[in-house]
Amino acid sequence: MDDLIKLLAELANRQPKPKGGGIVDTAEGVEFLGRKLTKQEAGDYTIINSKLTDASRFKPFDIRNVGRDKRYMYIKEYADDLEKNFEKTITFIKENPDIRLSQSQKDNILYNLGVFRRVSAERNKLEKGILDEGKKPEEIYRAADEDRPVEELTLRGALERLMRTFDEMKKVEESKKPESIFSPFKKTPEQEERLSKLYYGKAYGNMSSVARGLGSFNLPKLHEAGVINLDDTIYKNLKAGKHHHGGGMFFAPDPVRIWRKHFGEDIFDKMENWRYDSGEDVFTWLERNNIEPILKDGPKSATDYLHPIELQQNLADDLKAFNAYKNPDLEESKKYFGIDDPNRRFERITYHGENIQQMEQSLQRLDPDAYREYVSTKPKFDTKILPFKELNAEGGIVGLYIWSNTRHVYRWQG
Numbered sequence: 508m509d510d511l512i513k514l515l516a517e518l519a520n521r522q523p524k525p526k527g528g529g530i531v532d533t534a535e536g537v538e539f540l541g542r543k544l545t546k547q548e549a550g551d552y553t554i555i556n557s558k559l560t561d562a563s564r565f566k567p568f569d570i571r572n573v574g575r576d577k578r579y580m581y582i583k584e585y586a587d588d589l590e591k592n593f594e595k596t597i598t599f600i601k602e603n604p605d606i607r608l609s610q611s612q613k614d615n616i617l618y619n620l621g622v623f624r625r626v627s628a629e630r631n632k633l634e635k636g637i638l639d640e641g642k643k644p645e646e647i648y649r650a651a652d653e654d655r656p657v658e659e660l661t662l663r664g665a666l667e668r669l670m671r672t673f674d675e676m677k678k679v680e681e682s683k684k685p686e687s688i689f690s691p692f693k694k695t696p697e698q699e700e701r702l703s704k705l706y707y708g709k710a711y712g713n714m715s716s717v718a719r720g721l722g723s724f725n726l727p728k729l730h731e732a733g734v735i736n737l738d739d740t741i742y743k744n745l746k747a748g749k750h751h752h753g754g755g756m757f758f759a760p761d762p763v764r765i766w767r768k769h770f771g772e773d774i775f776d777k778m779e780n781w782r783y784d785s786g787e788d789v790f791t792w793l794e795r796n797n798i799e800p801i802l803k804d805g806p807k808s809a810t811d812y813l814h815p816i817e818l819q820q821n822l823a824d825d826l827k828a829f830n831a832y833k834n835p836d837l838e839e840s841k842k843y844f845g846i847d848d849p850n851r852r853f854e855r856i857t858y859h860g861e862n863i864q865q866m867e868q869s870l871q872r873l874d875p876d877a878y879r880e881y882v883s884t885k886p887k888f889d890t891k892i893l894p895f896k897e898l899n900a901e902g903g904i905v906g907l908y909i910w911s912n913t914r915h916v917y918r919w920q921g
Contacts, residue, residue, distance in 0.1 A: 580651035704820035722762025760812035
């Protein structure tokens with residue numbers, strides 16, 4: 508590193524010379540003033556044109572704010588980037604001897620050399636501490652990077668993480684449905700049909716994983732820019748990645764469902780013309796393809812992002828589980844977890860009852876005809892032993908509860 512710093516200091520302080528020589532030793536060569544950096548060059552070589560932040564003294568990276576391991580991740584990345592930028596700058600100055608650096612630009616280089624020294628020293632100190640603990644710096648970095656907030660990732664990084672986790676998330680969600688525990692490895696036609704209704708349409712087609720990654724990263728940006736308006740809680744949960752959480756459907760919609768709600772089913776076809784691998788941002792893609800939202804203002808309830816077909820299948824699943832826990836003596840109820848525990852049964856009746864209530868409200872708003880059909884065919888329950896009298900309501904939910912989109916905020920009204 509010392510050799511790199513010495514070389515750059517020498518290059519920064521040399522006199523400009525014409526490219527290709529020729530008049531270097533003539534009177535014209537002695538008087539040659541050189542040229543200034545172009546605007547493009549000034550933007551490309553920030554080490555010359557600006558004073559960089561000193562990451563070793565940057566409070567958000569302080570060990571008291573982020574811990575030792577994350578501080579190491581940030582400092583290592585910053586030091587590595589600085590080294591690459593210095594090497595790039597040296598190559599540029601070598602290849603352009605006709606460049607004339609102003610005094611402020613020389614001051615910038617010297618200042619940034621000091622930043623590079625301090626950041627590199629801090630990285631080395633942190634690595635030594637990790638090694639002294641018998642740990643490997645690369646493993647500490649990898650673990651900290653895996654725990655990095657989504658908003659700090661590049662688009663590619665966000666895509667890679669989300670695509671890695673989607674299959675696992677879907678398996679976990681499926682495993683929570685009681686029948687999947689006892690299903691053979693190969694799905695029956697009935698199970699295939701059920702899954703196609705739970706994850707309906709193009710949103711869960713070939714572009715599903717890509718759309719989810721692009722959505723997690725870009726849908727918050729579209730909200731912030733006013734292209735779409737998300738409910739505040741839904742926006743915060745989306746940005747925090749809470750759609751990965753268990754039961755996320757009730758408070759943090761899957762990003763593919765947000766795409767579908769605001770832009771329609773065809774948005775997934777149009778994503779095939781998104782040059783995200785080449786760095787095209789979401790706003791350029793929308794403008795280039797003349798894409799406008801079909802719905803600007805999003806709903807307050809997360810379950811309003813489900814398609815009516817998805818709502819009806821989820822309702823069928825929850826009603827089935829609800830009935831099993833209400834009637835533990837039935838043969839088909841025996842396979843349900845905790846069926847012999849009265850406390851567990853009451854907890855599950857409450858849980859599935861809340862699910863049913865929220866999804867019924869969404870179905871009634873989204874597709875009144877489908878809701879009326881659902882009400883006419885849904886099973887009836889003995890209200891004497893249920894905490895939800897409205898489960899037998901017809902034509903609408905009666906007001907025993909006040910619903911909140913933060914989920915699980917319910918209270919009796921009498």
